[in-house]
Amino acid sequence: MSAAPARxxxxxxxxxxxxxxxxxxxxxxxxYGQALHDPVIGHLFEIAQMDLDAHVPTMVDFxxxxxxxxxxxxxxxxxxxxxxxxxxxxxxxxxxxWLTLWNQxxxxxxxxxxxxxxxxxxxxxxxxxxxRLAGRSEPLLRIERxxxx
Amino acid sequence: MAYVINEPCxxxxxxxxxxxxxxxxxxxxxxxxxxxxxDQLYIDPEECIDCDACVxxxxxxxxxxxxxxxxxxxxxxxxxxxxxxxxxx
Ligand code: HEM
Numbered sequence: 001m002s003a004a005p006a007r008x009x010x011x012x013x014x015x016x017x018x019x020x021x022x023x024x025x026x027x028x029x030x031x032y033g034q035a036l037h038d039p040v041i042g043h044l045f046e047i048a049q050m051d052l053d054a055h056v057p058t059m060v061d062f063x064x065x066x067x068x069x070x071x072x073x074x075x076x077x078x079x080x081x082x083x084x085x086x087x088x089x090x091x092x093x094x095x096x097x098w099l100t101l102w103n104q105x106x107x108x109x110x111x112x113x114x115x116x117x118x119x120x121x122x123x124x125x126x127x128x129x130x131x132r133l134a135g136r137s138e139p140l141l142r143i144e145r146x147x148x149x
Numbered sequence: 150m151a152y153v154i155n156e157p158c159x160x161x162x163x164x165x166x167x168x169x170x171x172x173x174x175x176x177x178x179x180x181x182x183x184x185x186x187x188d189q190l191y192i193d194p195e196e197c198i199d200c201d202a203c204v205x206x207x208x209x210x211x212x213x214x215x216x217x218x219x220x221x222x223x224x225x226x227x228x229x230x231x232x233x234x235x236x237x238x
Contacts, residue, residue, distance in 0.1 A: 065198060066171050076150055076199035121171040128169065128202035 017112025021070075024063045027118070028056055031105040040097040047088050048080075066121050067114050078129065085133045095130040099123060150215050151197035152204070153229050155222040157211035158189040166203035166212065172196055175203065176232070191232035 018024065032052055036045055061072035084090060103119045110118075154166070154175075167175045167190065174196035177184040192203070194215070204212045213219070218226055 062198065069172065071196065073198050078199055078201035124169050124171055124202055125200050128200060128205050131205045132201055 015109065015111040015115075018067055018110050018114040018118060021060060021064055021068070023110065024060045024067065025056065027105060027109055028059045028063065030109065031102055032056070034101050034105065035098070038097065038101060041094050041101075044084065044088060044090070044094065048084050063118065067118050077125070078132070081129055081133065090130070090133050092130050092134065095126045099126045102126075150199055151194035151229075152192050152199065152201075152212050153194075153215050153218050153222075153226050154190055154192055155211050155213060155218060155225045157209040158207075160188055161209050161211070162188070162190055163208050164190065165206040165208060166190065169202040169206040171200060171202060172198055174198075187232075189228075191229040193233045194230050195233065 016023075018027070032045075036042055036052070058073070058075065061074075062077065065071050065073040081090060099122060102122050106115050106118050109115075162184075164179055167173075167178050174193040175190050176193070177187055177190065189211075192212070199214065213222075215226055
């Protein structure tokens, strides 16, 4: 595997890929170090009264399940965001910002296949959350029941 | 809890859900040998992380959270789970 050509000022080769759970904990903590004080989304975590130390292991489980991938997360990722959305609407702008911070944090710490996976999968989930919450002024189930055939 | 693929998937198997699932818990995928043998796709209830990504992706609105599966589709909860008990892995 040859490294991508280094651009000026970039320390590509110095950044390792995500290898183990501890890496994910570092990533998650650093992400929240930014997110909690962010002018666009910081207040949302306050509204949710998030307990960071309680939340970090859950988040690390989530990312471990996706990125390593070693199953650990056995909860419901979407539901808490629905609850928060009911308190304070989560908008596309919020999700964009979340994602920008996440991608930046990943890039600051890591480079490689798993780092790319962490960004790509976050994008999928953020997009799904945002789209669904945007259509969510009504109850969850809006599928029409097909006529019996 | 987990999400469930219900009746509208039968004969459709669009696979958009497979592409968006962040934990790859929807099978069979088109490149798996048993893809043609199944009329629908199934979500692994043990692996699903309830992220909701597949719901939006599904073109035929076949996917619901397990606790919101309509009465007439209740059997699909078991149908999804059963696929993964067949030792398909
Ligand atoms: C505007 C964007 C977002 C906001 C404001 C937000 C906020 C929150 C809050 C307040 C919690 C609850 C923490 C607690 O008290 O336990 C939470 C949980 C969580 N979030 Fe987000 N989130 C956002 C986007 C995302 C995205 C894009 C992902 C995934 C890629 C994600 C994944 C999770 C997961 C896995 C949990 C843990 C759920 C559980 O099992 O309890 N979040 N989030």
